[in-house]
Amino acid sequence: MRFTSEQRLDNGVLVREFTLGEIPGTLWTPASAEPAPLILMAHNGGLHRRESRLVGRARQAASRGYAVAAIDAPGHGDRPRSADDDAARAEFRRAMRAGEPADELFEAFVGPLVGKTVPEWRTTLDALLELPGIGGSVGYSGWTAVGVRLAATDPRVRAAVFFAGGYVPRAQHEEARRVTVPLLLLLQWDDEGNPRERALDLFDAFGSEEKTLHANVGGHAGTPWFEVDDGERFFARHLS
Incomplete structure (x- = not known):
């Protein structure tokens, strides 16, 4: 892991950009010298790790004592992407807007992306846990499809907050039964891209004994x- 820049915010949070092989990322660490629990914060498909909502969440969590890391998924943010990826993404979005069947398009695009992204998160986690100032438990917050597989396959993840409901590849519905960590699923009731029925089915599939669903209009x-804020209280119960 090579750090390429750093900035100290007014509240003492240290923001560092890094590269790990081909993986670009950002690490936020609190001002405290005590080892901090780590939250892996994943953006949804199509976004960038510098997206304002993610950055706002990361800065707040770091100001409250957590180390937070975000990376760009393959073909996202600072990563190069192919013309085929752009075409697949555009066709999927067109079908969604038109109300056409989009499951096969979604599987063809998102399924392989999850398969590429999860190993990169595990590699990043290996490197992060070797850094001074990071210790204790690991949580995951963000993109549901990636989080389900990571939580199902990596025992270092001790709690998870999933955003954007339940529109995930079919494989993740089976993997959800192997997710046993405490989890919080955030559902936007009127989400045009994540039908609520899918989110409810996914929530039912999770194997966790402690699982909570928060639904909001919009x-x-x-x-x-x-x-x-509720997500941070959730992590405080399970990571501190």
Whole structure:
């Protein structure tokens, strides 16, 4: 892991950009010298790790004593992407807007992306846990499809908050039964891209004994900010 820049915010949080092989990322660490629990914060498909909502969540969590890391998924943010990826993404979005069947398009695009992204998160986690100032438990917050597989396959993840409901590849519905960590699923009731029935089915499939569903009215990007506060209280119960 090579750090390429750093900035100290007014509240003492240290923001560092890094590269790990081909993986670009950002690490936020609190001012405290005590080892901090780590939250892996994953953006949804199509976004960038510097997206304002993610950065706001990361800065707040770091100000409250957590180390937070975000990376760009393959073909996202600072990563190069192919013309085929762009075409697949555009066709999927067109079908969704038109109300056409989009399951096969979704599987063809998102399924392989999850398969590429999860190993990169595990590699990043290996490197992060070797850094001074990071210790204790690991939590996951963000993109549901990636989080389900990571929580099902990596025992270092001790708690998870999933955003954006339940529109995930079919494989993740089976993997959800192997997720046993405490989890919080955030559902936007009027999310145009994540039908609520799928989210409810996914929530039912999780194998966790402690699982909570928060539903709010509004579209995909309308998650209320108070849910960020609730997410931090959730992590405080399970990571501190």
